Amino acid sequence: MEGQQYTVLERLANGLVRENPIFKLALSMCPAVAMTNNVRNGFLLGLAVLFVQVASNVTVSIFRRFIHERIRIPAYIIIIATWVSVSDMGLAAYAPGFYKEIALYVKLIVVFAIIISRLEVFASRHTVWPSFWDGMGMGLGFMFALMFVGVFREFLGSGSLWGIEILPFKPFFFWSLPPAGFFAIGLLMALFLWLERRYNAWRGRK
Amino acid sequence: MRRLLWPLLAFLLLTAQASAAGRILDGEVSGEHELTLNLGLALPVDWQWQGRIGVVERENPDIPLTVQAARLERDGRVLVLTVAEPLSAQSAYDLTLRASDQDPVEKFTVRKGFLAVLFSIVIGAALIQNFVFSRYLGLCIFFGASGRKETAVGMGFSFILVMTLSAVFVWAVYNFVLRPLHLQFLQVLTFVGIIAVFVQFLDTVLRKVNPFLFKKLGVYLVLITTNCIILAVPLILVNNAYDLWESLALALGSGAGFALALFLMACVRERLELADIPEVFRGLPIAFVVAGLFALAFLGFSGMSF
Numbered sequence: 001m002e003g004q005q006y007t008v009l010e011r012l013a014n015g016l017v018r019e020n021p022i023f024k025l026a027l028s029m030c031p032a033v034a035m036t037n038n039v040r041n042g043f044l045l046g047l048a049v050l051f052v053q054v055a056s057n058v059t060v061s062i063f064r065r066f067i068h069e070r071i072r073i074p075a076y077i078i079i080i081a082t083w084v085s086v087s088d089m090g091l092a093a094y095a096p097g098f099y100k101e102i103a104l105y106v107k108l109i110v111v112f113a114i115i116i117s118r119l120e121v122f123a124s125r126h127t128v129w130p131s132f133w134d135g136m137g138m139g140l141g142f143m144f145a146l147m148f149v150g151v152f153r154e155f156l157g158s159g160s161l162w163g164i165e166i167l168p169f170k171p172f173f174f175w176s177l178p179p180a181g182f183f184a185i186g187l188l189m190a191l192f193l194w195l196e197r198r199y200n201a202w203r204g205r206k
Numbered sequence: 207m208r209r210l211l212w213p214l215l216a217f218l219l220l221t222a223q224a225s226a227a228g229r230i231l232d233g234e235v236s237g238e239h240e241l242t243l244n245l246g247l248a249l250p251v252d253w254q255w256q257g258r259i260g261v262v263e264r265e266n267p268d269i270p271l272t273v274q275a276a277r278l279e280r281d282g283r284v285l286v287l288t289v290a291e292p293l294s295a296q297s298a299y300d301l302t303l304r305a306s307d308q309d310p311v312e313k314f315t316v317r318k319g320f321l322a323v324l325f326s327i328v329i330g331a332a333l334i335q336n337f338v339f340s341r342y343l344g345l346c347i348f349f350g351a352s353g354r355k356e357t358a359v360g361m362g363f364s365f366i367l368v369m370t371l372s373a374v375f376v377w378a379v380y381n382f383v384l385r386p387l388h389l390q391f392l393q394v395l396t397f398v399g400i401i402a403v404f405v406q407f408l409d410t411v412l413r414k415v416n417p418f419l420f421k422k423l424g425v426y427l428v429l430i431t432t433n434c435i436i437l438a439v440p441l442i443l444v445n446n447a448y449d450l451w452e453s454l455a456l457a458l459g460s461g462a463g464f465a466l467a468l469f470l471m472a473c474v475r476e477r478l479e480l481a482d483i484p485e486v487f488r489g490l491p492i493a494f495v496v497a498g499l500f501a502l503a504f505l506g507f508s509g510m511s512f
Contacts, residue, residue, distance in 0.1 A: 026490055027346065030434050034342035074402055081395040088394065107441055108434050110398050113346050179501030181342065186487075186494030194486045 008133050015137025021114045022145035022185070023192045028112035031105050032146060033181035039162045042150035044098050046143025048087045048106050050136070053115050055083045057123040057135035064124050076119045077110070084109045114142065149184050230303070233316040235295045236286075239274075241316055243285040243301070261289060264298040264315070265447050271299075296326070324455040327448075329510075331459030337435045338467035339497070339504035344435040349493055351426070351468060358472035362465025364423040366458070368430050369439060372404050373457035376440040377450060397440045405431050435464055470500060 019025055022032050031049075035041045056079050060067070067075045088106050091099045099106070109115070118138050123131040154160060157176030159167030174180055233243040241261070261271045272290040279286055293299070298317035304310075317323060337343045351361040376397055384390055409427050412420040430436055439460050443453045474496050483492050 026349070029345045029349070030343050033345060074399075077398055077402055078395065081398045085391065085394050089391070104438065104441060107394050108343070108437060110394055111431075111434050111437050177502075177505070178340070178342070179498050179505060182494050182498030182501055186491045186498065189494065190484075190486045190491040193491070197486070 011130065011133040012137040012140065015134070015139070015141035016144055017141075019138075020141045020145055020192075021138055022142065022149075023189055025114065025117075026189075027114040027117060028142070029185065030108070031112075032149060032185055034178070035102060035105055036146055036149040036153055036181055036184065037157065037176055037178065038154040039147055039150040040098065041102055042146035043143065044091070044095065045102050045105055046139070046146045048091060048102075049109055049112065049115070049142050050139030051087050052080065052083045052109050053118065053139040053142075054132060054135035055086075056080050056115060056119060057131045058128055059083070060119045060123040061126060061128045061131035067124070072120075072124065073116075076116055080115055080119075081110050114138065149181070149188060152188070153180060153184050230285075230301075230312065230314040233301070233314060234318075235293045235299075235316065238292050239289050241287040241289065241293065241299065241301070243287070243314070243316070245283050245285055258302075258304045259287065260302040261287065262300050264300055265445070267300065267447075298323075320451075324451060327452055327455040328459035328462075331456050332463035332466065333504070334507045334510050336463045336467060336504050336507075337438070337460050338464060339501040340508070341438070342501075343438050344433045344464060345497075347429055347433050348464075348467060348471065348497075349490060350429070352471040352475055352493075355469070355472045355476060357426075358468040359465075360422055361426045361429075362461075362468050364426045365430060365433075365435075365464055366461035367423075368405060368408065368427070369436060369461040369464075370454065370457045371408070372401050372436065373439055373443065373453050374450070375404060376400055377443060377448070377453045380440075380444055393441070393444060394437075397437060401436055401440075402431050435460060467500070471497065 015021075021027050022029060031045050035045050056076070059079050060076060084107065087109070088103075091106060092103075118134065122134045126134070151161060153175045154162075155166070156172045157170065157174070157180070159165065159170050170176075175184065231244045233241060236242040259273050259276055261273055262269065263271065273287055274290050275288040277286050278284070287301075295318065298315055301314045301316055303312045303314070318326075331337070335341060338345070338348050347361070351357050379396065379400060380393065384393065384396060389396075405427055409420075409424065412424065412427075439457055443456050446452075448456060471493075475493060478492060478496070487495075
């Protein structure tokens with residue numbers, strides 16, 4: 001409540017671009033490396049993160065006056081863990097096939113730094129509605145980043161997108177190998193930095 | 207140190223022997239579908255005994271494997287079982303057997319030698335399935351704490367300490383509280399709670415008992431709570447139904463693997479500071495590329511097995 005009004009669009013843009021969890025804040029990169037060898041895994045994991053982020057943002061912002069300053073971290077962790085259990089069981093029940101591939105990472109959403117940092121930075125100080133859209137923005141930004149890396153790697157690695165074959169050959173099989181996740185993130189991060197610098201320079205000239 | 211070591215080794219060997227009580231002396235996975243069991247004396251069997259053999263994989267005790275054939279060889283002193291499902295020498299199989307109606311049920315666990323299992327778990331967690339370079343977990347701390355060799359070593363040691371102790375704790379809570387009460391669905395919630403409380407506890411105790419060590423490791427303790435590996439290890443050990451010693455081995459191996467990864471990365475990053483890197487790659491992006499190179503190198507371990 002620094003006297004600033006948060007609009008829906010501003011929050012979404014913040015999460016998607018200005019403070020993108022993976023490319024900008026560089027938080028919770030484990031799933032970005034491990035789960036991006038195809039688009040669908042990235043999408044599903046992103047969906048789970050989006051759900052957990054929004055739900056715990058809203059919960060914390062509702063109870064922000066009841067949670068004592070001293071015990072806030074354990075309280076946040078318990079709230080996140082509850083919502084993670086919910087999404088874990090939901091995915092296991094409704095998408096068991098895909099769930100098998102990402103099971104460990106869905107459970108590990110509890111310790112993703114991005115979620116707890118948003119609770120600490122934003123949701124604990126704002127009312128429910130801005131917190132909701134902040135969670136939306138961050139979750140969508142996370143999902144966007146996972147899917148972006150996924151598109152890049154799946155297309156180059158196996159010539160397909162979302163499991164559908166586009167090219168009849170594999171252009172660059174290397175990108176399907178698990179370690180290529182590190183390279184993909186490193187290169188894309190550098191690309192984003194470069195674009196941002198060019199954009200700022202261009203705006204400075206105008 | 208040595209005074210401690212020998213009793214420990216003796217204890218390990220004794221517990222290894224204890225599992226071989228009963229009429230089955232030892233057993234091994236002798237083929238892709240075959241288990242060979244060494245019986246001390248010939249079994250006095252009745253005509254129905256083959257129907258009463260049960261084999262399950264230890265991870266999934268509810269799903270019985272299909273025993274296709276059971277035959278006695280060498281005057282009934284060697285029992286050879288043929289199972290429809292493919293068997294792996296790495297995993298453990300629980301076997302139940304009743305020779306005749308009056309006999310008690312005999313239970314036996316077919317697995318590799320005790321120390322061999324522990325050794326393969328340690329090496330597997332540290333090198334073959336290194337948590338950073340092959341499972342891609344704990345990256346936040348990995349990139350955060352690998353800037354300097356000194357921080358890397360401090361972080362590595364506190365990580366091994368917390369990992370080992372909390373794994374034992376989690377194992378005990380899961381096996382003595384959650385499982386008997388059928389509360390397995392609460393595992394994520396409980397594990398995170400246990401680890402957070404445990405780290406806080408260690409922080410407080412270390413501050414009082416050993417201020418010197420606290421000064422060295424205190425900063426890292428708080429960070430460890432948000433590490434994926436510290437939660438992934440309990441989930442894995444519960445998933446694989448490990449016993450206490452195997453859990454300890456997994457925790458030690460994964461801790462050592464993480465410390466090794468941190469140290470390797472810190473060595474490279476200290477040198478990177480002197481290198482002439484394109485400006486946009488400085489900092490994290492180049493660290494990711496270096497980690498990718500390490501991961502490619504660690505891919506070479508993937509063919510190894512014990």
